[in-house]
Amino acid sequence: MPALPGGGTRAFLVRPRRGADRHHHRRGGRWRRAGRPRAADAPGRRRAVPGQAVRPRYGGLVTVAAVNALSRRWALAADGRAVVFAGPGVWPLLALIATGADDTARAELEKALGTAATDAAAGTVVDLLGGCPAVRFAVGLWSRADLPLRKTWLDRLPPGVHGELTGQPAVDQPRLDAWAGEHTGGLIDRMPVQVDRRTLLVLASALAVRTRWVRPFTDTSIRPASGPWAGGRIAALDRTTHDPGTVTVVDRLTRLRVEGTDGIDVHLFLGEPDRPAAAVLAAGLDTLSTPGTDALSGGPGIEVSTVASTDARDRYVAVVPRFTVRAGHDLLALPEVCGLTTVADPVHSHLPGISSEPLAVSQARQDALAEFTTEGFRAAAVTSVGFMAASVRLPSATVRQVRVTVDRPFGFAAVHRDSGLVLVAGWVAEALTPRGEG
Template identity: 50%
Template sequence: MNWQHDSVTAANALTARWVKTCSGGSVVMAGAAAWPLLAHLASAAEGRGRGELQEAVGLDAATASQAARSVLSIMDGSTAIRSALGLWTRPDLPLHPAWLATLPAGVHGELTSDPAADQLRLDAWAKEQTGGLIADMPLQLTDHVLLVLAMALTVRTTWLRPFTDGIDLFETGPWAGREIHVLRRSTHVLDRAGVADTPTGPLSLLRVMGTDGIDVHLVLGDDSMKPGQVLTAAMDVLAGLHPTTPAGLLRAGSPGPGMTVRHGRDHAPDDVLNVTVPRFTLASTHDLLDLPEVFGLATVTDPSRGHFPGISTQPLAVSQARQNAVATFQATGFEAAATTALGAVGVGIPPNTNTRPA
């Protein structure tokens, strides 16, 4: 088995299912910051809950922990990516050494009898691991929480060729009639942009190359397409499932959303790709329990019985599963971060429904 290839494919498949649920508005999400946590849960679960988690993870639950470590090792191999796993448990919660050994060394800490103090410590962990991009842990600690499993993921890159800042007024598209901050850049490398033909409609794509092997792909769909359709189609395009025509081969006119090809007189004979894109910062908070079918969390949240005998002899159920995420696209580079956290309680205790505002 090719652990790295299969693990990355499975993690991407989770992201693809998640983005299909996007219905509108601005959103940022990171399936890669949730998948390893679900994999570690799947390896320790039993019964129907194990089957649901295994389906969400997309790999055999028996080898899911090994696959999760493979994904983390890939991330650790890039200087532009920083990932961290964290586990905190109450001292009176017995843990099976075999499951604990599947986690990276040094990630296990303790929860005390003071949830407020523990919250500050976990918030500080999230802030430190994301370089300040995310200020707090997405879950709320209570006296009932016995275990917290979390992951922080950060990506930072600097553009090989920076943009220049400006302000523009758009006449058409999603920003029609609005004066917004934009970024501009010109290049003679036309294949950085193109139009993809997908079953849901044409997509305009722009590849922005960063340092340390990180590329950011900007995608714009037709006004009639929903965000979930655009994102799903974009992932299929990047996977090579739909054909893309480079900008240099497009005919004059408007071959794709937000893209115009025209001929003009110039003293230089070379074609030029002129790019104007919005400068943006997006932040989102997600409750993964709102989408149990995506994340395999339907059964394991039932507090009437335990679901993770592989973790502890104490019966446990998932009570919280949330993610905070942020992304910034600016003139000099791109940075994004996500922190995902799962909380577990002893069975028979109602799951905590109190959450902090985003």
């Protein structure tokens, strides 16, 4: 970064506010092997422990572009309330369901998937996640003992993920809840779908992301002068760097990138005050790979000033909100995102490739959580689909400083740095008060 006349430099401050609304399976750097699944109608079968998970092998069903496209459509459903969602938690389940669907249902699911329902392509997002130490991912399948499952469909699942449902909700639900807690490190302690005596099969995924900031923040607070968070002091986090890439402007958005360990970046998106949440979040996801312009050009929430400094480099000061966001989603209410309308038909079964018995999706839900703190970021999502029977240093110089203050609702996304896969994304609609102030 060029120095100013007389030895000064520029300094940049990015400052959002804290907001909150109210397999081989990777453990400790090693993969834990489990038994292979067997067809439900195989005599003398030995089932895996319910929820045992291994590294998935979907044979190329998933592409980063397709998953990110699903996440973008989900972002367009944002209505201004706090939200967090995980596209990679939904996509593999839709792909598995599509491989067992008839032509009508498969066409709808393939539209949601953005690709053909085939496992012939090479390379998968699931394998990518399995190689990222910041991410844990697991798949689970549970079915009633008397439900025959097609071996060809079971063979598309990772080995060792098939458990049994007893048909007794008091027994089955705690087991499913325990699986959710185990595979998210306790961040989500229950399975989103609730089983009952009609539940014949449950298909689920668990995704957990944990990263520590390369440069941690310190606690502070700010008092927004305008916007929905005006009128009170809110908890925030403060950090200064000299990296011009931490704050850029593109498509009328100010973007703050916070670098985490193990290949994870968290991006914050601040739009103009009157820009809808869906437009801000979707534009943020669309422009993740777009370089953008220098923050000195100005943008939403950006303040450029000249300050005293002992370092000739420009400064980028970030004051960002500490936030916690939780959300629950009914995936059946998101047909444009998930494409589950046809397979949820309770009268006509559209899943002949899963079982010889007529099946219909009865529930499909995702529960998700994201937390942005002084030391790092963590997020988790559990997605589940239930099936029932179908009836069918002292200052010595001056520098310029860019200050970005996020003092109104904003979007965020956690991204796998190398591939660009959006792991979770969301919207912070409410701010938290500083500790000790109510």
